[in-house]
Structures are given as structure tokens and as C-alpha cells.
Amino acid sequence: MAQITSFDRRRVNGPDDSFPPIFSDEDQPGSSSSSPLQRESRKPKDIRPIFLQTGLITQANGSAYIETGNSKVVCAVYGPRQAKNTSYSEKGKLNVEVKFAPFASQRRKVPNRYLQDAEDRSLAVLIHQAIVPSVRLELFPKSSMDVFLTVIENDGIQSCGTAGTIAASAALADAGIEMLGLVVSCAGSVMSNGEIWLDPTTRELEHSRASLTLSCMPALGLITNVSQTGQVTPQEAIQCMDACEERCSDIHMVVASALHKNQSAL
């Protein structure tokens, strides 16, 4: 949508367009032009530490705040509450909405309360598919549950997706909504030499050939969502999915212990 600049003759108008500042890469270790053949500071199958805390938004039924690397996502759950339409629905409805803060990415996003941006909706659909198989919607006829996610800092759309899924599931548990299991999510990337690196940063993603996100319920051994982009052979895809599923059980322990800690603190 083109932005129409309204000129106000009584004031000094600023420039029409704005550009983000360009930082020199000299002081950062390993400039983006060189492709990293070896992973710095982590083993290929290691993920970054997760910080998860629930119950920070008091007026919501449940909430969770998660940080992985530089991605920060906050999730609030409202529900179950009466659905707006009068038509009868046997199962409850789960609505997931994602909003990026204007300062979340490198380039500023224009804040617009009514329009859901392109990126927002695809992330919302991904997170919705990841958590909807775990929620017992048949226990909430005629009701709806709203999951609102706000991305405060975006360190790669992959990590926002995985962090968002984990936050949404933790927030639903915090709200006391009946679920079949906790959903956790892990992302992996296939580098140009065929190696699989889990939980890639934005810079590592730039040099990868493909990326894959897997969401599952480790308690039941079932997956709820798999999404892959890029170019892989079927064998690499299977290897990546298996690596992600293994790591998911570790993430599940982190989430479960965070929930337990917050519950016992009450």
C-alpha cells in the first residue's frame, strides 16, 4: 500500500522515506560474506538456551514469555469464552493472532491495528496448526479461545515460529485449558555441505540450503506440524526431522519445569 504523505505547510515536513542505518561488519566476528563451515560456540545439534516464564500478564487467563537467542515472544490466552456467532459449533474455535512490534525487525513495520500483515498471518497459521491438535476443543462447544502472540524481537522467522509455538502451548497450560500434551517446536537447517544444524540463527540461515520446522508432543510421541522450505533430498529431510524430534524432548523438560516452578510459586 502506498503511503500518501500529507504535506502540512505550517510545519517543516520530514523526508518521505526512511532507511535503516548501515552498520559496518568489522567489529562483528565473522562477517556475513564468508560462509561459516564450522559452527561457532555450539555443536551442530545444540540449541540455544530457552528462558520461559508464565503468568506475567495478569488480566489474561494464561500468558507466557519466551526468549531464545535474540527472539523474544510474549503470548496471552483469553478463553474459553462465548463465541461471537450464534451458530452452533460442536467444537471450540482456537484463534491465533500474531503481531510483530514495529521495532521487532531490522526495518520498521508500520503499526496498523486493523490490518494483519502478510508475515503475521503465515506465522499464525503455522502456530495454529502446531497447537490445535493438542487442545481438547470438543470440551468447549460454542466457545472460542484466543491466543495473541506479540513478537518483541525477531531473530529469524524460524525462531519466532518455534518460540511462538512453545509460548502458546505454555500459555494454554497456564490458563488451565485441557490439553492432550504440551507442544514444543524445533527448527533445523540443512547447510550446503549436507550437515544439519539445529536452531539456526539468521546469519546461519542465510548460508543454508533448506530449513525445516517440526512441532510435536513429546509426551505422546506424536507430531503436530512439519514445514519445510528450500531444497533437500528425502534422506536429509528424514534425518533433520529425527534430529528435531530428539531435541524436542529436551525442550519439553524445560517447558514442564518452568510451568511447575511458576505453579508452585503461586
Added chain:
Amino acid sequence: MSTSKSEQSYTAQGLISNPPLRSDGRSLLDYRPICMSTGVYPQANGSAKVECGGSEVVVGVMCEIDHEGNEDHSFSANGRIKCNVLCTPSAYPAHSPPALDDLSYDLSVILSDVYSDPGLLPSNLVVVPGRKSWTIHIDALVTADGGNLLDVLFLAVRAALWNCRVPSTKNIEYKGSSQLGNESAFVTQHRTSHAADFEIKDFWEDGESLANRETFPIAITLNLLSSIHFLDATHLESMAAQSRLIFIYSFSQSTLEGNPTIRGIKYFGEAMPLKNVHTHMPVGQQTLLVLGGH
């Protein structure tokens, strides 16, 4: 489309019975007859129309020149592919406009995720090196939906891209008056490429096809129900399925030999064990060989 529980149960029972029964007598891995025509819209650079058992998708491909100083600062010197899908109200008479927008957007995202991969970008999209390149706009119109829409959509896009001809261009160089002796430091023309502009060659020539058109992918939607999987589901059958697993495959050359590469995986539906994904992948490859001939 809303169906009753008894209809869904009836369809599901037919699918898992031995031998499997489908309402039109197909086997589980059969596609409905596919009708494809290319070059249907001569004013577009490439076009195709694919109809498969009630689902119809029309795709038009237009090539547009993209230059360095464009508004959204997204110029790429090697060209790019932009995809857009529009679901027409005639295909979905019961949908409200916002629901139609959401459906169009979701399909566009699936298409864009696959075609934005730099590995799929044709190599002959450069016009003036570093300054101008072609942007391929893929516009798909869903005119009817009888089930299995994603497969038909990807087939139509592949056919339209196969059919697409990029106009041939010729670079023009502006030569300044020759200087005797030394060149002054103010002469900056030599710093960038010599070509400053382009012109389109005589339009009676068709232009050239896209460089790696045999690598453009197609989608296979596997509908999963307990331990079986079936292809090309009608609306009723997809309601009876527990989940859908979509693989997007491409071959590296047109001979269909060698192993296909996966360009995308998507999943919709209920939870299932991971090993199901592993077992269903080879089926997708076999089906690809069947469809690859198109």
C-alpha cells in the same frame, strides 16, 4: 462445505475397507483425469489452464522489468519470482470476502515459499547486469474447486512457466566522444558495466524459455486416514481424512531419472507419529513419476 458425521463415516469406511471403495470407483492412488492446455492467453508471456475433476486453475505469467531504484528497495540483480493466487467468488460462493482473502493469501504463501528459493531462479533473467532484471509475476486464478486444489495449482503454475517466453533484449552502450590523451577523473562511465540501457529485440521472435524450467516443482497431497493414504481427494474425502501431508517435489533434469529433491513439506490436520511421514515419502516419489510426464 459442511458434511454430516454419517457421510464422513461412510466415506471413511469405504476408504479403509479391503478392497478400498471410492465413490467414483478409483483406486486409492488414482488421479482424476487431468486436462491441461498451455498458451491459452497469448497476451501473457506464459499461460496455462489445468482442470482436474472439478478443480480448475488458470495461471498467467507476466515478465516485468525491475530496476535498481524501485520503491520497496527489493531489487535483485538476478531477477526474482513473485506469486499471487486469487480465489474467485465463483469458486467459493458460500465464502465471505475476508474468508476468501485469507484463503487466497494462504495459497499464495505456500506458492511463494517454494518459488522464492534461490535454487529455483532461472539464470536468464538478467537484462542489464547490476541495474535491470526481469521479475516474473505468476498470477493464478482459482475458478473452480472440486478438491485437491494444491496439486492442480502447482501443476498449472509449472505448465505456465514451461510455456513462458522471456522477451530477448539487447544491451545498448552509450559512448562518449573519444578523448585524446588522458582521461579525467570525472569520467565515471567505466566504473560500472558498460551497458547503460536495453532495448527489446524485434518482437516477431518469441523470446527464450526460462533457463531451468524442468526443475519447476509439483505438489503431491497425501491424505492420511488411520494406516492408509490416498491421493486426489474430493471435498467429501478430504473431510473424512484425518490429516493431509503435502510434498513438493522437483526433478533436476527432464529425463525424470535420479532422485527427486523435496522443495517443500506442509502438514494440516491431527497429530500423528513421525514414522508415518517417513513411510509416506516414497509413495510421493512414485506418484511424481506418473505426473512428471505432464
